[in-house]
Amino acid sequence: MIWTYSSLPPDEMSGRITGNFERLSLTTVNNVDHIESQSITGISIIKYFFHQGTSVDLSMSQLTASAQSYLKQLPPGIAPPLIIAYNAASVPIIQLALSSQSIPEQGLFDLANNFVRTQLAGVAGASIPLPYGGKRRQIQIDLDQRLLQERGLSADDVVAAMSSQNLIIPAGAEKVGEFEYNIKLNGSPNAVDEFNDLPIKTVNGTVIYFHDVAHVRDGSAPQINIVRVNGQPAALMTIQKTGDASTLDIIKEI
Secondary structure, eight states: OEETTTTHHHIIIIIIIIIHHHHHHHHHHEEEEEEEEEEEETEEEEEEEEEOOHHHHHHHHHHHHHHHHHHHGGGOOOOOOOOOOOOTTTTSEEEEEEEEESHHHHHHHHHHIIIIIHHTTTHHHOOOOEEEEEEEEEEEEEEEHHHHHTTTHHHHHHHHHHHHHHHOOOEEOOOOOOTTEEEOOOSSSGGGGGGGEEEEETTTTEEEEHHHHEEEEEEEEOOOOOOEETEEEEEEEEEOOOTTHHHHHHHHOO
């Protein structure tokens, strides 16, 4: 089981996520022999070892149910964990590398994760973890601390302004005669550059905008692994075999 929470220090990962979930899972998951875990920056890896003859499918469903109930106790914004059935023979049966001379690394990761991976997920017997390499697309706000101090603002003001103005709000429908129209509120900018024109706060009668103290851009999270194919940036997908499907049949379908 792999929990991820970007940039959270190892001691916080261990204290807030790893340790508490280990104790919870021991009361909800059957036939656990022992548990091993490791917490590093932003990542928690928990390995469950079961007694001989245990139903792995049942154990995975119990872990999944425990994780869903545990999410409410975790820091806001954390994603559900990745749960993988693993044994000593679990090695990739095939590896797929995506590279390009024109597509940036954010695009390669996006293509691998959201398009190629989802289509291959329907292949019987194939298990496809998240891609290696590439950059995870992320809308970033680059703050200028000097400009913030000059205008009497803090990073909290920027966060509050973004949270209150980037909203997805269902507004229902309007009926006019025999027609019904869906109503959409313009509570969220349609383009990244439009974030720079949002107001943050009024200071001494002057409205301070994002572009006055920061720059909002279409960027990526800090890269923690790199893949190269013939010197070009790439994203690597490893495909593992699960169940009783034939290895050759899985490769053929892929």
